Amino acid sequence: MEVLLVVLGLALIAFLVFYLGNNTSKKEYRSSALKKEELIQKYEDEMKAIIEQYKNDPDTLTTKKIEYLKKASNKIHNNIFFSDSEAKALVQRLASL
Known part of the structure; x- marks a missing residue:
């Protein structure tokens, strides 16, 4: 009788470990190209x-664009998804907007 309780207890523990171990949230994996496109966007x-x-205030617009370009450039150049030439091209593209 005691052996049966021990076996049932172990089976219950094994079931819970298996169930809880497989029921964790699944991460959605995206390709690096998709991540890069999302960052660019x-x-x-x-x-x-x-x-x-700031479309109605050209002086403030220029100041804010420069501030943003500095911050974005730093982040882009430190990002693993962008090579140096890609980072420069993206910053130039942002500056031309």
Whole structure:
């Protein structure tokens, strides 16, 4: 009788460990190309938002664009998804918006 309880207890523990171990949240994996595109789109959207916000004040717009380009350039150059030439091209693309 005691052996049966021990076996049932171990089976219950094994089931719980297996169930809880496999029921963890699944991460969605995206390719590096997709992540890179998402980052590029994010930087462009942020720059467009700055342009839209300050479109009636050219002096402030220029100042804010320069500030954003400095911050974005630093982040882009430190990002593992972008090579040095890609980072420079993206910063130039942002500057031309």
